[in-house]
Amino acid sequence: MELIRLKSKEQDAEMDIVTFNKKKFRFSDWFAEKVIKAVAFLSIAVVVLIFVFVFREAFPIFKMDKKEVVATEVLVQESYGGAETESGSVKVADNQVANSNIIHGQEEKPSSTLLSNTWMPVSDNPRYGMWPLFLGTLKVTLIALLFAAPLSILAAIYTSMFAKPRIREIIKPVIELLAGFPSVVIGFFALMVMATVFQDIFGYASRLNGFVGGIAMGLAAIPIIYTLTEDALTAVPKTFTEASLGLGASRRQTAFYVVLPAAVPGIFAAVVLGIGRIFGETMIALMATGNAAMISMNPFDSVRTLSATIGAEMAEVVFGDTHYNVLFLIGSLLFIFTFALNALAEFYFKNMVIRRYQSKK
Amino acid sequence: MDRNVKDTIVEGITGVSVLLIIFIIVSILAVTIVGGWPNLNWTFLSEFPKDGMTKGGIFPAIVGTAVMTIIMAVAAVPFGVITAIYLAEYASEKSVIAKTIRFAVKTLAVVPSIIFGLFGLGFFIGFIGKNMDALLNGGELKWGQPNMLWASFTMALLTLPVVIVSVEEAIRTIPREMREASLALGATKWQTIKSVVLPGSVSGILTGTILAVSRGAGEVAPILFTGAAYFLSDLPKSLSDQFMSLGYHIYIMSTQSSNVDATLPIQFATTLVLLLLTFSLNAVAVTLRFKIRKRAK
Amino acid sequence: MNDIKVKVKDLSLRYGTNLALKNISMDIPEKMVTAFIGPSGCGKSTFLRTLNRMNDLIDNVTIEGEVLIDNINIYDKNIDVVNLRKKVGMIFQKSNPFAKSVYDNIAFGPRINGISQKSILDEIVEHSLKQAAIWDEVKDRLFNSALSLSGGQQQRICIARSLAVNPEIILMDEPASALDPISTAKIEELIHELKKQYTIIIVTHNMQQAARTSDLTALFYMGDLVEMNRTEVIFSNPAKKQTEDYISGRFG
Numbered sequence: 022m023e024l025i026r027l028k029s030k031e032q033d034a035e036m037d038i039v040t041f042n043k044k045k046f047r048f049s050d051w052f053a054e055k056v057i058k059a060v061a062f063l064s065i066a067v068v069v070l071i072f073v074f075v076f077r078e079a080f081p082i083f084k085m086d087k088k089e090v091v092a093t094e095v096l097v098q099e100s101y102g103g104a105e106t107e108s109g110s111v112k113v114a115d116n117q118v119a120n121s122n123i124i125h126g127q128e129e130k131p132s133s134t135l136l137s138n139t140w141m142p143v144s145d146n147p148r149y150g151m152w153p154l155f156l157g158t159l160k161v162t163l164i165a166l167l168f169a170a171p172l173s174i175l176a177a178i179y180t181s182m183f184a185k186p187r188i189r190e191i192i193k194p195v196i197e198l199l200a201g202f203p204s205v206v207i208g209f210f211a212l213m214v215m216a217t218v219f220q221d222i223f224g225y226a227s228r229l230n231g232f233v234g235g236i237a238m239g240l241a242a243i244p245i246i247y248t249l250t251e252d253a254l255t256a257v258p259k260t261f262t263e264a265s266l267g268l269g270a271s272r273r274q275t276a277f278y279v280v281l282p283a284a285v286p287g288i289f290a291a292v293v294l295g296i297g298r299i300f301g302e303t304m305i306a307l308m309a310t311g312n313a314a315m316i317s318m319n320p321f322d323s324v325r326t327l328s329a330t331i332g333a334e335m336a337e338v339v340f341g342d343t344h345y346n347v348l349f350l351i352g353s354l355l356f357i358f359t360f361a362l363n364a365l366a367e368f369y370f371k372n373m374v375i376r377r378y379q380s381k382k
Numbered sequence: 383m384d385r386n387v388k389d390t391i392v393e394g395i396t397g398v399s400v401l402l403i404i405f406i407i408v409s410i411l412a413v414t415i416v417g418g419w420p421n422l423n424w425t426f427l428s429e430f431p432k433d434g435m436t437k438g439g440i441f442p443a444i445v446g447t448a449v450m451t452i453i454m455a456v457a458a459v460p461f462g463v464i465t466a467i468y469l470a471e472y473a474s475e476k477s478v479i480a481k482t483i484r485f486a487v488k489t490l491a492v493v494p495s496i497i498f499g500l501f502g503l504g505f506f507i508g509f510i511g512k513n514m515d516a517l518l519n520g521g522e523l524k525w526g527q528p529n530m531l532w533a534s535f536t537m538a539l540l541t542l543p544v545v546i547v548s549v550e551e552a553i554r555t556i557p558r559e560m561r562e563a564s565l566a567l568g569a570t571k572w573q574t575i576k577s578v579v580l581p582g583s584v585s586g587i588l589t590g591t592i593l594a595v596s597r598g599a600g601e602v603a604p605i606l607f608t609g610a611a612y613f614l615s616d617l618p619k620s621l622s623d624q625f626m627s628l629g630y631h632i633y634i635m636s637t638q639s640s641n642v643d644a645t646l647p648i649q650f651a652t653t654l655v656l657l658l659l660t661f662s663l664n665a666v667a668v669t670l671r672f673k674i675r676k677r678a679k
Numbered sequence: 680m681n682d683i684k685v686k687v688k689d690l691s692l693r694y695g696t697n698l699a700l701k702n703i704s705m706d707i708p709e710k711m712v713t714a715f716i717g718p719s720g721c722g723k724s725t726f727l728r729t730l731n732r733m734n735d736l737i738d739n740v741t742i743e744g745e746v747l748i749d750n751i752n753i754y755d756k757n758i759d760v761v762n763l764r765k766k767v768g769m770i771f772q773k774s775n776p777f778a779k780s781v782y783d784n785i786a787f788g789p790r791i792n793g794i795s796q797k798s799i800l801d802e803i804v805e806h807s808l809k810q811a812a813i814w815d816e817v818k819d820r821l822f823n824s825a826l827s828l829s830g831g832q833q834q835r836i837c838i839a840r841s842l843a844v845n846p847e848i849i850l851m852d853e854p855a856s857a858l859d860p861i862s863t864a865k866i867e868e869l870i871h872e873l874k875k876q877y878t879i880i881i882v883t884h885n886m887q888q889a890a891r892t893s894d895l896t897a898l899f900y901m902g903d904l905v906e907m908n909r910t911e912v913i914f915s916n917p918a919k920k921q922t923e924d925y926i927s928g929r930f931g
Contacts, residue, residue: 039568039845041763042751053572054472061468063461064486064546067539074504075497172399179396192400194668199407201664202657203600205629209653210410212636213417243403273389294492301494303603304629308637328496328603335503336607352500356493363492367485474738559775562733563837567788567844568765577787578777 075356078349081341082135135347140314140325142334142344149347153314157231157324158300161310164235164320165242165299170292172239173246180247181254182276193251200244208308211237216309225321227311232320234310238302242295249294253287254280286373290366297362301355303328327351411657418654421647427655435613435635436644440652445617446530446625447659450605451598453534453621454541459591461538462545469546470553471575491543495603502536502608503528524622531621533609540604541594548593548667552586552674553579589670596663600656602629612638628656684709684848684878685730690744692725692734699725701902702744707895712870712879714893714910716886717925721899723882724772727850730880731767732760748848765792768846772853774833776825776840781808781817784825784836788844803843811839812869831862838869849873851881855888867892886926890914898922 137150180192216233219225223232257280265275281288306312311323312333331348338345425439432438465483473480511525511532519525525532556579564574602610611624612634618625635649636642642649685707692700700722707713715723725734732753734740745752753763765788776784785804794800804821808814813835817828825836834854841849851870855863870879870892883889889896890910897907898921906913906922917923 039762039765041753041759041761041766042755042757043759044757045759045762047570047572047761050570050572053575057464057468057472060461060464061473061483064465064483064490064542067542068486068489070505071493071497071501074509075500078500078504078508172402175396175399176403179393179400183393183396184400192404195407196400196403197668198661198664199403201596201600201660202407202410203602203629203660205600205602205632206410206414206653206657206660209632209636209649210413213649214409214413240406247403271385271389273392274385277392297492297494301492301496303494303496303606304633308633328494331496331500332603332606335499340508349500349504352497356497359492359494359497360489363489364485367488476738557775558736559771559773560777562736562769562771563775563777563840564787565736566731566733566764566769566771567791567841568761569787569791570761573791577791582778 071356075349075352079346079353082343082346082350135350138316140330142347143337147344149344151327151351153316154325154327154330154351156316157310157314158326158328160231160318160320160324161235161238161306161326162296162299164232165239166292166296168236169239169242169295169299170246173243173291173295174250174288177247177250177254178276178281181251182272182280196247197244199240200248202240204241204302204304205308207237207240208305211240211305211309223321227321227323229309229311229323230321231310231324234306234324234326235320237305237309238299241302241305242298245298246291246295249291250284250288253284253291256287257283286370290370293362293366293370297359300362301328301359302326303332307332327355331355414650414654414657417646417650418652421651422654426648426651430615431613431648435639436641436648440626440628440631440648440655442614442617443626443628443631443652444655446610447599447628447656449618450530450534450537450609450625450627451595453531454537454598455591455595457535458538458541458545458594459587462542462590462594463549463587465542466546466549466553467575467579470550471571471579487543487546490539491547495540495601496606498536498540498604499606499608501539502532502604506532506535507608528607528609528624529622530609530618530625533605533625536604536608537598537601540601541598544594544597545587545590548590548671549583549586551671552583552589555586555674555677556582585670585674589667589674592663592667592670596660596667599663600629600660602627602633605630628652628659632656681708681710683707684748685880686745686747686750688745688747690726690729690742690746692722692729692743693741694737695739699902700729703904705897705904705907707878707880709878710874710876711894712874712881712892713895713897714889715880715882715897715899716884716889717899717905719884722902723899724852726899727852727880727882728769730848730850731764731769732758733769735760765844766846767848767850768841768844770834770837770841770849770851770854772856774830774837774857776828776833776836778824778826780822781825781828781836782821784840785843787840792844807839807843808836810842810873811835812865812872813839829862831858831865834858834862834866835869838866838873842873846877848878848880851879853882853884856884863888886914898925900925 134148134150136152137148138152139148139150140153141148141150176192176196180189180196184192211233212229215237216228219233219236220228225232261279261283262275265279266272270278306326306329310326310329312325312329313323314325314330315322317324328351331351334344335348338348427439427444428441429439430441465487469480469483473483507526507528511527514525515521515523560578560582561574564578565571569577605627609624610627610630612626612630614624614626632649632652635645635652639645683706687703687705687707690700690703691698703726715727717723728734729742730746730748730753734742742754744754746754748763748767751758777787779787782804785807786800789800789803794803805814805818808817813832816832817836820827825833828836838849838854855866858866867888870881873879874894881889881892883892893910895907896910896913898905898913900921905925906917906919908918913922914926917926
């Protein structure tokens with residue numbers, strides 16, 4: 022077969038000048054790369070901007086504090102006084118506010134009340150004591166975690182170790198469905214159903230409380246802890262499992278003595294991220310915890326979490342007001358905390374996982 | 383104790399945990415369906431709320447949610463896709479920049495949604511909006527207050543990681559041979575991305591978009607004070623208007639309504655609509671993702 | 680022997696610290712078929728991929744030495760790799776047509792070169808498919824997906840696709856290893872036709888294939904070039920014991 026060059030003139034012109042001995046500048050490639058790099062930086066920029074803007078709005082509080090050293094000292098004494106009569110109820114806190122008014126006869130610097138025991142942002146003498154909010158958040162997080170962590174980890178163990186492949190294919194997506202439920206739907210369910218059912222069972226006084234809220238927020242954390250734990254368990258090299266089974270250990274023994282210990286860092290990371298989810302959950306907290314800011318250790322008392330406080334009060338505050346600043350301060354704390362949790366899960370636990378498998382190879 | 387008995391008990395406990403979680407999921411679905419179904423009809427979907435929101439439908443909330451998520455997707459998807467291209471095609475795994483971007487994306491994914499709300503208030507409304515008003519409207523308040531645009535942008539930031547993760551996953555399933563085929567023909571990197579990588583990632587981009595829309599439609603905390611409205615007698619006409627949203631409607635009706643019991647049917651039906659919406663979107667996304675993963679194998 | 684098209688001088692390649700190619704030097708003549716043989720992992724494919732700088736895509740690869748194509752060192756820092764690859768086409772072990780129609784696969788190269796006029800594209804597509812001896816089989820389904828074709832047809836589509844950018848050298852990395860004997864025979868026949876116009880370098884696992892298709896054969900072992908000579912010499916009267924052992928199937 023004789024090959025005839027059928028190529029057209031245009032093609033010849035285009036292709037015959039192809040030489041590779043000099044780098045050619047291609048604008049579209051250069052431009053695309055610049056744009057893509059610039060846009061990719063946006064994610065970093067957003068995180069930085071969140072830091073900057075959330076903190077910026079919180080900052081004025083600290084400025085006031087520095088100018089009012091005297092007022093702060095007065096307050097320190099006064100909070101000790103308040104602590105003696107502290108019994109955890111809102112009414113006592115009310116008295117405390119009244120007392121302080123009488124004693125000093127002047128309005129305190131609101132910012133200096135941050136560490137007091139009373140959260141009363143809307144009153145003649147507003148007080149922004151965050152302890153009840155911290156305690157409430159801690160209480161709810163603990164309840165949610167005690168409920169969600171064991172349940173999700175056990176379910177993950179079943180899914181990755183005991184379930185037949187066909188059943189696993191069903192279980193996993195079904196449980197992950199829960200991640201797709203909007204938190205407002207879970208909150209609604211907690212408000213309408215769980216609150217009533219739990220009250221019937223436990224017979225406590227306030228229908229909405231830390232317990233109901235905690236369990237409901239646990240629901241939101243289940244898919245996170247479950248999925249990440251399952252991933253961690255599945256990531257344990259098959260050789261571990263086979264070696265153990267080969268030595269005559271049962272699946273249960275293999276799961277608990279071989280696979281689970283190897284996956285511990287991954288499971289910790291899962292739980293840590295679960296905590297982050299619970300800690301920052303707003304809608305469920307707003308709808309199911311009762312939202313009373315009080316200091317109490319009773320899980321069946323109503324609580325008010327940090328994030329719910331922002332959610333409930335931000336819409337009503339005056340732009341730039343102290344209350345506004347304090348809510349941003351709470352936001353800053355939430356942000357720092359979840360940022361730290363994420364960093365912990367990301368760097369510390371991930372590295373542990375890598376080291377483990379490497380050393381055992 | 384006999385080993386076999388122990389095995390059975392322990393396996394049983396883990397199995398029960400699975401069943402308990404599934405039971406809860408089914409309960410939420412069942413309660414919502416049973417409570418909401420009787421009131422779910424065309425009038426409910428197509429009418430405005432009436433009589434102080436104790437009667438009527440949720441039409442403006444549906445429209446508000448739809449428009450907000452569309453604007454959100456328009457803002458989030460291009461940025462997400464481009465970031466994913468950077469991570470998958472340009473960044474070397476070891477580069478500090480790529481690691482930092484990855485960490486930033488993960489951070490965005492775990493930052494509580496209420497923080498996005500605060501950011502939207504502080505940045506979009508308080509900073510950008512206020513400055514826009516000062517420059518464009520001679521200080522008259524238009525953009526420096528909660529509205530549809532800022533709420534959508536706030537939500538776009540929240541859903542950005544969802545898009546990035548889905549698209550990057552899809553891009554990575556495109557076999558190296560395809561890129562090599564293109565490069566071996568003398569295509570440049572960008573030509574390869576444009577004509578081989580992106581067309582191959584369409585389903586991943588779609589998955590990411592759907593998941594983002596589903597997430598955005600369900601989230602309430604970020605829009606609490608960046609644009610959602612309690613009640614509006616008209617549909618929003620401009621981006622600077624506030625809007626009603628399904629999720630916010632549920633929250634308001636179940637906690638702030640003057641007569642919670644009277645509006646129960648509305649609450650349940652609204653919850654059902656929101657759940658059906660996010661649920662079906664997720665189902666589509668999961669199916670698509672399953673197909674992508676299958677291709678990767 | 681024809682003129683030298685590719686001249687390799689003291690080429691070494693490392694993956695990280697692992698030396699994968701050791702001081703390779705060779706001359707590859709124009710418009711002939713040169714075959715690289717050797718046991719798997721011997722570096723023959725890696726070497727092939729240095730000739731169009733495909734290894735650039737892999738992190739951690741360092742290359743020393745020179746590869747001169749038409750007397751230009753392609754590892755010079757001023758080299759335009761994109762244009763280099765237009766001159767040096769490549770066919771892969773696994774046929775890799777794009778998930779596009781047959782027509783769009785072939786037109787891919789011309790299009791990225793800015794040719795958009797339909798009549799010209801039609802001409803190039805037809806010509807390339809004819810050159811790859813697959814025109815008759817696909818001319819009625821140019822607009823069907825290339826993935827709907829059989830493995831052997833897909834590989835010839837890939838060859839046609841590569842011809843459409845008018846290369847001078849075609850690198851083939853085990854192009855028939857995944858194909859049945861009939862498809863393999865078609866590819867070999869095609870190689871025979873193509874060498875009239877192109878310089879062909881083929882990596883193969885299959886010694887019969889090397890013997891049938893190539894004019895020159897080079898044996899690689901553990902990153903070394905053991906021996907290179909005219910194919911009939913390599914297969915009948917090798918200079919080295921190692922070559923003889925490999926040819927006779929004593930290792931590899």
